[in-house]
Amino acid sequence: MSSIIDLCRLLRQQETPAEKLLWQHLRNRNLNNKKFLRQFAICVQSSIRGNIYYIPDFYCAEHKLVIEADGPIHLLKKDYDQNRNEVLAAMGLKILRFKNEDILNDTASVLNGIAKYL
Numbered sequence: 001m002s003s004i005i006d007l008c009r010l011l012r013q014q015e016t017p018a019e020k021l022l023w024q025h026l027r028n029r030n031l032n033n034k035k036f037l038r039q040f041a042i043c044v045q046s047s048i049r050g051n052i053y054y055i056p057d058f059y060c061a062e063h064k065l066v067i068e069a070d071g072p073i074h075l076l077k078k079d080y081d082q083n084r085n086e087v088l089a090a091m092g093l094k095i096l097r098f099k100n101e102d103i104l105n106d107t108a109s110v111l112n113g114i115a116k117y118l
Helices: 004-013 017-029 078-090 100-105 107-117
Strands: 042-046 050-054 058-060 065-070 094-099
Touching: 017 058, 017 065, 017 100, 017 107, 050 078, 065 100, 065 107, 078 094, 094 100, 094 107, 100 107
Parallel strands: 065 094
Antiparallel strands: 042 050, 058 065
């Protein structure tokens, strides 16, 4: 079994076009001089299942902000996403979700939405 770090690396290598575009605007402190991480594992400790890892598309630790680029796969996993959002929100994290097509076709509005939160 590969490690969570290996999984994060794999996800970074297999980014979607929307993730790639958004990353170009978030990386190197390009947005509001804030540091974002890509495919960063967030660990939640569970007394029942041990450590559970969630890997958001983008994460800004300073503002406890998770950004998700949602493609068609998310239509099939709504319950998982809702549970994940609830767990992360209970940790004090804010989750912003954007559809891939919005990232690709209206990047300025997406970046505005993120900047507004920051």
